[in-house]
Amino acid sequence: MHTPDSRARSDWSSLNGVQTVTISPLEKSIEKDIRIPGSKSFTNRALIIAAMADGPSTLSGILRSDDSYWCIDTLNKLGIQTKVDGDTIEIEGCAGDWPVKKADLYIGAAGTTARFLPGTLAAAKDGEWFVEASERMSQRPVELLLEGLRTLGASIESEGYYPLKVKGQGLKGGPVTISGAQSSQFISGLLIASPYAEKEVTVTIPDHIVQHAYVKITIDLMERFGAKVEANDELTTMVIPPSAYVGQTLDLEADASTASYFFALAALTNSRIKVTNLTMDTNQPDIFMVDLYEKMGCTVTRGEDFIEVQGTDQLQGDLDISMKEMSDQTLTIAALAPFATGPITLRDVEHIRHHESDRISAICAELTKLGIKVEEFNDGLTIYPGTPKAAVLDSYDDHRVAMSLSLIGLKVPEITINDPGCVSKTCPTYFELLKDLGVSVQFD
Numbered sequence: 001m002h003t004p005d006s007r008a009r010s011d012w013s014s015l016n017g018v019q020t021v022t023i024s025p026l027e028k029s030i031e032k033d034i035r036i037p038g039s040k041s042f043t044n045r046a047l048i049i050a051a052m053a054d055g056p057s058t059l060s061g062i063l064r065s066d067d068s069y070w071c072i073d074t075l076n077k078l079g080i081q082t083k084v085d086g087d088t089i090e091i092e093g094c095a096g097d098w099p100v101k102k103a104d105l106y107i108g109a110a111g112t113t114a115r116f117l118p119g120t121l122a123a124a125k126d127g128e129w130f131v132e133a134s135e136r137m138s139q140r141p142v143e144l145l146l147e148g149l150r151t152l153g154a155s156i157e158s159e160g161y162y163p164l165k166v167k168g169q170g171l172k173g174g175p176v177t178i179s180g181a182q183s184s185q186f187i188s189g190l191l192i193a194s195p196y197a198e199k200e201v202t203v204t205i206p207d208h209i210v211q212h213a214y215v216k217i218t219i220d221l222m223e224r225f226g227a228k229v230e231a232n233d234e235l236t237t238m239v240i241p242p243s244a245y246v247g248q249t250l251d252l253e254a255d256a257s258t259a260s261y262f263f264a265l266a267a268l269t270n271s272r273i274k275v276t277n278l279t280m281d282t283n284q285p286d287i288f289m290v291d292l293y294e295k296m297g298c299t300v301t302r303g304e305d306f307i308e309v310q311g312t313d314q315l316q317g318d319l320d321i322s323m324k325e326m327s328d329q330t331l332t333i334a335a336l337a338p339f340a341t342g343p344i345t346l347r348d349v350e351h352i353r354h355h356e357s358d359r360i361s362a363i364c365a366e367l368t369k370l371g372i373k374v375e376e377f378n379d380g381l382t383i384y385p386g387t388p389k390a391a392v393l394d395s396y397d398d399h400r401v402a403m404s405l406s407l408i409g410l411k412v413p414e415i416t417i418n419d420p421g422c423v424s425k426t427c428p429t430y431f432e433l434l435k436d437l438g439v440s441v442q443f444d
């Protein structure tokens with residue numbers, strides 16, 4: 001079994017010390033409304049941008065999870081005053097000048113903080129910070145981002161991975177070219193710091209951006225905090241003139257990636273799930289999972305203030321899908337795939353081998369334990385229809401592995417998953433939300 005990195009679990013984690021969860025098959029289909037917690041992507045962007053801004057911000061609808069806990073903790077250690085009340089946070093911005101000039105920081109396992117924070121530290125006029133991350137985050141790529149920041153004038157020492165030593169000596173700005181093929185977060189990380197450079201920054205992407213919608217989310221949020229970004233439609237050229245963020249009052253979106261597991265539950269169990277705090281009017285790419293559920297035979301209602309998925313008694317297979325633009329959901333479809341009428345191939349996601357786990361290899365190993373035939377290739381996998389058997393499954397300290405595998409337990413008796421607390425990275429309440437829908441969830 002994979003040993004969890006306990007340091008990365010936070011005061012907002014759930015299920016500390018719980019060894020396993022067993023999900024029992026649904027006895028009858030569910031018809032329920034549900035509200036989904038706040039978006040991780042919006043929360044960590046808004047926290048960091050608000051911290052850099054001139055004046056106070058109030059953010060409501062924030063996600064309370066390990067990723068956001070460590071982001072707030074880091075901002076506090078940098079001297080940013082915050083007040084959290086439920087899912088609302090008040091933040092006193094520092095106008096680009098972090099009050100604490102020397103500190104050791106720990107950002108946990110969040111790719112977002114890991115990629116968005118270094119540029120904002122480097123942009124400060126003075127200071128020196130040592131930044132550590134979780135074990136897994138210290139293996140995930142950051143070097144291309146650091147090279148890009150150095151091109152803009154940053155002083156960052158590292159051996160290619162976390163930990164980093166960042167000196168605040170301001171950013172000069174100018175042109176920077178960076179690949180988008182490893183992580184869209186590198187581009188977001190350059191953009192978020194860029195208004196604080198002395199000169200205009202021009203970011204050029206020579207290839208393609210995996211999950212380019214996340215860069216769109218970054219640009220929109222930067223603009224909501226008063227910065228300017230001129231970008232072409234393909235997001236291959238982005239120009240950011242010097243400016244400053246101004247504190248805002250914002251209500252953040254619910255997390256479309258989390259919502260997708262509940263739509264998947266509906267899809268798999270012929271249930272009806274209505275998410276009442278999310279609509280199609282979002283840049284979060286995982287919202288388009290509903291199109292895929294529709295393709296698999298579900299009925300989707302895209303309301304003005306809700307989205308509803310009605311499942312089917314037989315999911316359709318024989319699909320060959322590029323998951324490049326919503327790659328966090330590769331595992332969700334892989335978990336549904338054994339129950340479909342034909343094989344499902346998921347492609348173009350080599351980069352998810354560098355996420356919280358090597359996700360392609362992890363899901364192939366766990367589906368194989370269930371007796372399901374899979375074919376693994378470098379940038380994806382094919383899953384064949386089959387009847388999963390009872391098994392104890394590993395979650396690899398990866399929230400999306402745990403949440404995806406839990407779906408199989410809705411159909412198959414005795415599906416047990418190790419370390420259910422790993423869901424705390426983005427959704428500590430995941431199993432509570434399942435229970436509230438009437439799912440039998442047993443912890444040991």
Ligand SMILES: O=C(O)C1=C[C@@H](OP(=O)(O)O)[C@@H](O)[C@H](O)C1
Nearest residue numbers: 041112183184185210211214328
């Ligand atoms: O910017 C963001 O909020 C995210 C970008 C994506 O990362 P990559 O582009 O690194 O795959 C996504 O997988 C992650 O969950 C959230």
Ligand SMILES: C=C(OP(=O)(O)O)C(=O)O
Nearest residue numbers: 109110111112328355400
């Ligand atoms: C890849 C993910 O997270 P991170 O923000 O750490 O990259 C994810 O949530 O699936």
